[in-house]
Amino acid sequence: MDIGAVNALSYEDFVNIFGNVVEKCPIITAAVWSRRPFGNLNALETAINEFIDELPESGKEGILRCHPDLAGRDLQSGTLTRESREEQARAGMDALSPGEAARMARLNEEYKKRFGFPFVICARMSDKNTILQQLSERRLHELPVERARGIEEVKKICRVRLQSLVLSDAPNKL
């Protein structure tokens, strides 16, 4: 899909296609539609990032809360979004040993209890050992540091999702 095609989309189609680039937050996609025309894919990504940056801290925490746990209940019950399922599978979250799964569950719970939102990391840029290590380290941070860190990871996930949507059909790359 080239950028001209993206800019020509109705808001309904735009939200249908790009609505989950930030997990379960189609309101962000719906909001940035009014920033068209985008010069290129980076401009669309920048519009999304700016929208996120302008939110109050409670809004940023809300975005984090829309993310499923890694190797959590949604993965076990098959209720992850398609994007999240693929990302978690690539990082080996569906193939943890019983010991790793128990450690992940314990650390995820500890993290959520401390911060009031789930641990978020761009699984496509990571693997299970790094994820476990990062979870173990980041759970000790202070809230403002960790909220900002989680949002950085949301932006990385968004970039990867945008790229796979727009660059996947080769002839008209952005």
Ligand SMILES: NC(=O)N[C@H]1NC(=O)NC1=O
């Ligand atoms: N909790 C969390 O990090 N979830 C995710 N990370 C990612 O890359 N996809 C997700 O759903």
